[in-house]
Amino acid sequence: MYVAVKGGEQAIDAAHRLLAEERRGDRSVPSLTLAQIAEQLTLAVDRVMNEGSLHDRELAALAIQQARGDLIEAIFLIRAARTTLPRFGYSEPLETRRMRVKRRVSAAFKDIPGGQILGPTFDYTHRLLDFSLAAGLEPPEAAVAPTGLSTDMPRVLELLDSEGLIEKPSQEQGEPGDLTQDPLSFPADRDLRLQNLARGDEGFLLSLAYSTQRGYGRTHPFAGEIRVGMVEVSFTPEELGFAIVIGEITVTECEMINQFKGSAMVKPQFTRGYGLCFGQSERKAMSMALVDRSLRSGELGEERIAPAQDEEFVLSHSDNVQATGFVEHLKLPHYVDFQSELVMLRRMRAEASGDGQTLKAAE
């Protein structure tokens, strides 16, 4: 009976075999392929790549399958795999102005140079279950634009910038920090904050962003521009000395226009919030932009009163791999600490009821 309370090596092995069995499910149903996941659960793959901080659709698909569709578990698998990968260096900054745009909307202007492009979106769909999917029917082929869209589409915020109506983009100089290589310390600059938000849990950022809209640190946001499409990734190998294109990735970029700010020295101007994510991740990019703007409250001289404006609170709790580990670690044995509390509580209760003498004597 003493052994029963301690876990054993065999118990762990058996539990892992059972997990694999449950993951597989009914063996008469064909197993999923990674290609099916990568091709058909694209937005889940995008989320795992974002929060896993690694752009690899195939690995993300594997992680999703291995995690039985638990995306935080899949993100965790990707993060752990990421630790073992060699690092070659940093890419050149992405030029999202030259994006091959698939979707692009602005809520600030009715029409914009380059046009509003709806693209593949859930927006304006009626959320009615589509039983044709259940019936296994193939969808009709969609029409695509006959010629490719321009790869030089001005940003909506540049239009405002030319009139001086919006603050200049961040003027921070120097190498950006990297919180995967150096521990985060506070106060953190915007580069590190944005990196933290890009890796942060979508649900956490969504709720924080929502809280700012409900008055906990209001920023009066307008979706200046959201664009989704392919951008080239360039890298300068040391031995070459010039940048070469190493591939193309899909990203979602969100630029928010927020309430203005002015002073005796500077005329009133709109302010900015920025979000950038792998894949098509509009909810995440918009949440990120709202929280980015809120976290700039110190720099913009606003009173910090709401959770979304509190850098230590937001950055310390945004990482779902950290959060899930620590919450779930409560499952680990705590017998020793619990026993310590029991011993003290019993003695305190005994003393309170007057028979403390016997127990005291035993100490």
Added chain:
Amino acid sequence: MNAPAYNFAYLNEQTKRMIRRAILKAIAVPGYQVPFASREMPMPYGWGTGGVQVTASVLTPDDRLKVIDQGADDTTNAVSIRKFFVKTAGVATTERTEEATIIQTRHRIPETPLTADQILVFQVPIPEPLRFLEPRETETRKMHALEEYGVMHVKLYEDIAQFGEIATTYAYPAKVADRYVFDPSPIPKFDNPKLDDCPALQLFGAGREKRIYAIPPHTKVKSLDFEDHPFEVQRWNEPCALCGSRTSFLDEIVIDDKGARMFVCSDTDFCAKQRDGR
């Protein structure tokens, strides 16, 4: 798609060097929490990632590793971490405290006294002893820098006012080398006296919180207390039901649904040794 080959003890050499630098700094400034670029490990945060990274960085192929959780070698997480190092480093393991060169632990210090050629690695959930009095890192770092520990004494005093004694039973704060107040990890305060003047090197790793700290061999570690309320440790009314020890920390085992209990050593190796007359 091929499975990658892992470096000795999982971490690449560059990461190990980074962690070793943090460890050296921690040894140079006993009790000071050194920030380090903690990596994502293949086990969850809160399950020993800090201890695992410290162990991985100090481990050599000649080491003999012991891993305990709650004092026992056969608790599930201890088994899992031991298997991790067997798999990634191929090192020898042992359950015998005196045979181990490195001991990774969660929540206990072995009852068998440690020696100068051993390293004890603690898994730490919250390295900041002031965290529950002041949640902000910016503030607590300032308090350590200024050696401003008044709030901690106030907290302990409030315990005495409310309960008649200091109500902290584990993760009991102590001062290292008369300078830094530190969190000894959630070991029972029963184990605090073992920290003091210990011949072994004691290393503390907090992975999620990205901190490493150390107690070099033979360093003074004084548990916080008051003159009229001196520090004292837990005692039990009965000996270990298996080995008869009256000096070890006892786990309480509920043995039936009527509430019957037995008390046995939490340190399974120590208990076995007592029984074998080793």
